[in-house]
Amino acid sequence: MDALIVVFATGLISMFIALAKKPALVLGTAVVGLLAAITLLALQVNHPYNLVKYDGLEFDGVSIYYSIMSLVFGLLIILGGYSYFSRESEHTGEYISLILFSLVGSMCMIGFTDLFMFFLGLEILSIPVYVLAGSNKKDLLSTEASVKYFFTGSFATGILLFGVAWLYGATGSFAITDIANAIGEGRASGSMLGVGILMIMASFLFKVGGAPFHFWSPDVYGGSPNIVTGYMAAVVKLSGLFAFMKLFTFVFGEASQIWVSALYVLAIVTMFVGNLSAIRQVKFKRILAYSSVANAGYALLVILPSSKDLFSHLKALEFLWFYMLGYGLSIITLIVISMTVKNESDDLEGFRGAGRKNPWIGFFFTLGLLSIAGIPPLAGFFGKYMVFSHAYKMYPELVIIAVINSGIGIYYYLKIFMTFMASDHSEETEKPSPNFLQYLVLAICAIGLIAGPFVLM
Amino acid sequence: MDLYLIPLAFSLLAALAPANLVRYVGLTGALASLVSVGVHGAYYMSGWSVVLFEPGQVTTFGLTFKMGYDGISLLMVALVNVVTTLILLSNLNRETASLKGFNALVMLMQFGLIGVFTAMDGIMFYVFWELTLIPIFLIAYWYGAPERKPALLKFFIYTFVGSLAMLLSLIALGNYADNYSYESLVTVELSAKSAFWIMAGFFLAFAIKIPLVPFHTWQPDTYTLSPMAGTMLLSALMLKMALYGMIRWMVPLAPEAMQDFTPIIVILGIIGVVYAALIAIKQSDIKRLFAFASISHVGLIAAGIMLFDKEVLGASLIQIINHSLVAVGLFLAAGILEDRLATRELNQMGGVAKLAPRFGFWFAVIGFASVSVPFSSGFIGEFLLLKGLYGYCWIIGLIAGTTLVFGAVYTFRAYQLSMFGAPSLESFKDLQWNEVLSFLIISVLIVLIGVYPQAILDFVGPSLDKLIQSTQADITILP
Numbered sequence: 001m002d003a004l005i006v007v008f009a010t011g012l013i014s015m016f017i018a019l020a021k022k023p024a025l026v027l028g029t030a031v032v033g034l035l036a037a038i039t040l041l042a043l044q045v046n047h048p049y050n051l052v053k054y055d056g057l058e059f060d061g062v063s064i065y066y067s068i069m070s071l072v073f074g075l076l077i078i079l080g081g082y083s084y085f086s087r088e089s090e091h092t093g094e095y096i097s098l099i100l101f102s103l104v105g106s107m108c109m110i111g112f113t114d115l116f117m118f119f120l121g122l123e124i125l126s127i128p129v130y131v132l133a134g135s136n137k138k139d140l141l142s143t144e145a146s147v148k149y150f151f152t153g154s155f156a157t158g159i160l161l162f163g164v165a166w167l168y169g170a171t172g173s174f175a176i177t178d179i180a181n182a183i184g185e186g187r188a189s190g191s192m193l194g195v196g197i198l199m200i201m202a203s204f205l206f207k208v209g210g211a212p213f214h215f216w217s218p219d220v221y222g223g224s225p226n227i228v229t230g231y232m233a234a235v236v237k238l239s240g241l242f243a244f245m246k247l248f249t250f251v252f253g254e255a256s257q258i259w260v261s262a263l264y265v266l267a268i269v270t271m272f273v274g275n276l277s278a279i280r281q282v283k284f285k286r287i288l289a290y291s292s293v294a295n296a297g298y299a300l301l302v303i304l305p306s307s308k309d310l311f312s313h314l315k316a317l318e319f320l321w322f323y324m325l326g327y328g329l330s331i332i333t334l335i336v337i338s339m340t341v342k343n344e345s346d347d348l349e350g351f352r353g354a355g356r357k358n359p360w361i362g363f364f365f366t367l368g369l370l371s372i373a374g375i376p377p378l379a380g381f382f383g384k385y386m387v388f389s390h391a392y393k394m395y396p397e398l399v400i401i402a403v404i405n406s407g408i409g410i411y412y413y414l415k416i417f418m419t420f421m422a423s424d425h426s427e428e429t430e431k432p433s434p435n436f437l438q439y440l441v442l443a444i445c446a447i448g449l450i451a452g453p454f455v456l457m
Numbered sequence: 458m459d460l461y462l463i464p465l466a467f468s469l470l471a472a473l474a475p476a477n478l479v480r481y482v483g484l485t486g487a488l489a490s491l492v493s494v495g496v497h498g499a500y501y502m503s504g505w506s507v508v509l510f511e512p513g514q515v516t517t518f519g520l521t522f523k524m525g526y527d528g529i530s531l532l533m534v535a536l537v538n539v540v541t542t543l544i545l546l547s548n549l550n551r552e553t554a555s556l557k558g559f560n561a562l563v564m565l566m567q568f569g570l571i572g573v574f575t576a577m578d579g580i581m582f583y584v585f586w587e588l589t590l591i592p593i594f595l596i597a598y599w600y601g602a603p604e605r606k607p608a609l610l611k612f613f614i615y616t617f618v619g620s621l622a623m624l625l626s627l628i629a630l631g632n633y634a635d636n637y638s639y640e641s642l643v644t645v646e647l648s649a650k651s652a653f654w655i656m657a658g659f660f661l662a663f664a665i666k667i668p669l670v671p672f673h674t675w676q677p678d679t680y681t682l683s684p685m686a687g688t689m690l691l692s693a694l695m696l697k698m699a700l701y702g703m704i705r706w707m708v709p710l711a712p713e714a715m716q717d718f719t720p721i722i723v724i725l726g727i728i729g730v731v732y733a734a735l736i737a738i739k740q741s742d743i744k745r746l747f748a749f750a751s752i753s754h755v756g757l758i759a760a761g762i763m764l765f766d767k768e769v770l771g772a773s774l775i776q777i778i779n780h781s782l783v784a785v786g787l788f789l790a791a792g793i794l795e796d797r798l799a800t801r802e803l804n805q806m807g808g809v810a811k812l813a814p815r816f817g818f819w820f821a822v823i824g825f826a827s828v829s830v831p832f833s834s835g836f837i838g839e840f841l842l843l844k845g846l847y848g849y850c851w852i853i854g855l856i857a858g859t860t861l862v863f864g865a866v867y868t869f870r871a872y873q874l875s876m877f878g879a880p881s882l883e884s885f886k887d888l889q890w891n892e893v894l895s896f897l898i899i900s901v902l903i904v905l906i907g908v909y910p911q912a913i914l915d916f917v918g919p920s921l922d923k924l925i926q927s928t929q930a931d932i933t934i935l936p
Contacts, residue, residue, distance in 0.1 A: 315517055315518075318517060319517075319518070359558075366591070370591065375587050375590070375591065375617075376583065376584035376585075376587045376588060377584045377585075377587075377588060381584070381587075385518075385580070385624070385628075386518050388624075388628055389518055389519075389628045389631060389632070390518070392628045392629065392632055393632060396629070399625065399628065400625060403621045403622075403624065403625050404621075406621055407614070407617065407618040407621050410613070410614055410617045410618075411610075411614060414610060414613055414614065415610075418598065418606065418609075418610070421595070421598070421599075423598075423599050
């Protein structure tokens, strides 16, 4: 039995167990299944040579670490979003099993050794999210988000396949080791390879929300139900960035002259677009959407190859892991808190003083927001810091730009913070009242944000 | 470890304690912490470098978590504890002191400050440096004056951007070193160009926090609109982080760039001394007046530090302590006036000395300390600083010397307008026991240091020697 199969089976079981019309049962199944899968993965960490291999899938040490993070984020999302999922008890099973299936896709995207499996993983990851984005059926914005995400997402997938086809033409293989060898030995070169790589890069930038392919993200993030936004920001982005890095630094690394300058420019554009657009937003989730664009821009800094040696690449993978840990935990904290405040319009003003009405929520919110803004000693800072110091060796000017962007970013994070923690004019805001599960999720995130970097580093 | 754990534990305790006990929890925490520093001080032998925490393993990107102190650090830690105790003591009878959040945040701030002064790793220094920003921001935001929001936004962004510049410098420096521990960062040899930019990053962070003149625009508003305790924390402790940072980090890490930066910082500091003093003279808002006075005083200290000479550094440390104590006293006086007269306008005050003779007396004592009369700690500190600057360049020394004159003008103008003249009120509640005690402790300390400054100079002397040696060794290696 293996973690991937466990997650898939859990998805199936929780879909059918929903026939009993008992949401708690579905939740229990999902939690037990995910915990089992995480345990299985954690046991494999101790045996780095005991690879779990299938055709086209291979879970080595790094992939296992990323898979664990993906599953933990999925678990936190399911727990934190339970109040939303169980609103309509007949659909609870569907929502939760969709998330579980999507996690299967995320693991495929993390462990792929074959572009075909990578494509499958991407689709398994994305299709449930298209559905979930529209799960708030009576809300027009949610439907719009779903349709928009579906159309643009399919288009990006089309571009990806196009790129893969060119790549196949250039290298004669789908397997990433063969592709890497072909590029390394110089058998594949020229325009076919170049077109293939750039097409794949475009579709990746779309998935992680990098400029200029980010236009879907504010509408989709803003329209989707809060918890789905959280899932997109945490898990989808994590899988996308990891696959991006795996493919580009390890497989296309030898052909870096083709794509480095493009990614270099796009990283700068992504950071500025994200941060500058976020400044004028008034809706909470739209700010988060643009902030996630900006964060994708920071993450692109580690994907740019710092040197040729493998050790540095592995270090970069570790740094990206920490970066996503900080980002994911912060965004889950913020999203779960935004669910506990009654604020249908999602205007930032609707959150005024919420953190003062319930000091615990204020405390968790402070941690989440400061972490995402990159203020020490929280996980978000260490992630950002590792990324910056890694990129500095090769691209000091890019790090200077990133630091300037962090400075711009602090403006809107501070605006959210001051609104949320304001002590006056907040009569209309209701006291946030999370349920037990949400408190649990927030507490886990808080522990992760405070202690995570120190324990894991 | 007790240095960190006591404030942290009391911060948690204050957040959870019942409302009627909260104010004593905070004060007990500060006293307990003070005692623990006293124990450290009693065992400390001059010249030691004590390691408090060192896990021994280095993370993949070079963080060592090393914490420790030498004489300079221990002196600053002691200052933090004394001043925090004074702040909590002087606030004891106020409404803010009964709030859980307030006490917890002050203790958290104390934790962060102790961390800043004992960090022996570049990244840990940055971590604690930023950690102090959150509590002070929340104190000012939650308990400050009604129109505080734009000022605080400016304050936060200003200081955060400065800190980012420092982070960039640390990243750049770490790139040349094995890891981020203080020892390996100090031994890095830099080319003149990279040293210049690295020092520029540190300089921006510290110049904003101190603040030196072109970077000072956040300061008067923030000081004025923060609650009394917030202003005290900002002026008495927070800006000392930057001065300490100059002594411990900026100059020793990139001494190669010193000859470029010394004239800049000295001139900016001196401009600050005169400019801020002139503005202070014309202020009608008492807190704003003291805020500009603070810029004026710290400009002199910053200029002195850049000379990096043992005598002047010792004087800077004395002046740092003096300024902290005086700032607490002055802002306490301003806070008392604001609290009981419900205004900060000097024009609307007057005659308080007649109504409240005790307050009149203690305010005068602090006022004299502020203008550095002989036998106060300010006298010896300013005298040595001015002497050093005069040796550096006589014109600069001469201009800096005007601080003594201007200082007397604005301090006594504030005193005269608020204390003498026709009373504006029927009655004025005189000082309460905790306020008297605060003034008394401040005055005793100021006089003690003023009479016997050698105690401090001996305490930090060997550590200063080491520090100066490390910078000189670094310079001579490079052509």
